[in-house]
Amino acid sequence: MKLILTGATGFIGGEILTQCLNNPSITSLIILSRRPIDSLSSNAKAKVIIMEDFKSYPKPVIQEISDADACIWAMGTYDGNHQVEVEFPTAFAKAMLHERKAGKFRYVHLGGAFTVEDQDKTLYFMPAARRGRGLGEFTMRHFAKENGCEERWETIVMRPSGVLKKDRFRFLNLTIADTIGLYHSDGIDCGYCLGSDECAASMIDVALNGSTEEVWQNSEMVAKGRILLEQ
Template sequence: MKYILTGTSGFVGKEILAQALSNPLITSLLILSRRPLPNISSLDPRIKVIVLENFLSYPDALKSEFTGVKAVLWALGGSNTNPTPKGKCDEVEVQYPLTLARALIEASKTSAEHVCHVVKIRFLLISGTFSVRDQEKPLWLLKEGRKARGLAETRLLELAEKSGNFEAVVIKCGYVLKKDNVVPELLVGFSKQAIRVDELAAAMVELAVMGSGSKTIRNAELRSLGKRLLKEQMERDK
């Protein structure tokens, strides 16, 4: 099946790519990027990098590439530690993922005219534990980014309600640590607001491939799933 990944040059996106390439059920991977990624393109024959100058516009020629897409792993945007520049939050955090979602829905409708069975599109949006959907709620810290990500969650979930062929899954991860971070496992678990990047990536790929049954996946569930999957991988590799 075909999958779309964004943000592969970022900390989380790189790890998601590694996990995606280890999954044999992913037979095609479209990577949307602002610039060519020769090092990534050569990693695996399943990869196709699509250079997109404007994440607010998807021409018809590009939409034809979306035929058969099963899921999107959206890892593009800011975070609490690396926020989106002021004044760009709405565009990057809200409009970028929404524009792709609408393009995918439109492409799936075109496909439905020619085939009997159309794959339901699953859109996994990395947001954050501290994102806020209530746009009127007063906030003291990082309010622009937190509200923008909360608005993106709301808009994607609304889009899913209106479309029978689109599913939105909000990934409410906590503070993302390096996989070899020296923070003791006990403290990471005790905080309940942290997750190692390989745990997050493994969980996201599994949810993209197998589905979730839930519209919002929180940090504790992501950690539990990711830890189990990584343990199973280690046992298989022995």
């Protein structure tokens, strides 16, 4: 599979990048980034395309990405910036749709558990961020229908809650989260947290294999991620 990835220099995107590079099912990885990623300079599997503007896709860029099979969009903000959350993914989708000649494209969007698609809903906790990211989710979930391309485009939204670092302190992090009721180690009710490796694994699997569900919640991501990581 040829996969496109955005947000690769971020916390979650970085873990997705690492797992993509180690996944034999992904034969070509195109990273859209604002800056170079030095660690990939000699990696034959990955190519970094420097984007001056994520709302503009010049012909050389389109030629590199138009034959990709899927995209993991892991770019986002903490303040719900409209340009990043809505305009950037929409511009990408329209550019891809215009250039693709055949096949259905799979777009996996990193959202969030606390985002709100209803822009009129009264919110008291981080209202701008939750509405902004929610509008991005809503826009991309309805992109295919709004553009009459349901046979050529599919969107799956992944909605993790608190994503914890995958490092030597992970056990301690999860123990604390479990103690205060944010994470249940039995894997049945997975509360409000998951590991970055679980998050990445579940998103990559959806990009590779698709999903019957349009939206994945945190508990589903944890359950799937754990199964994949144990294989």
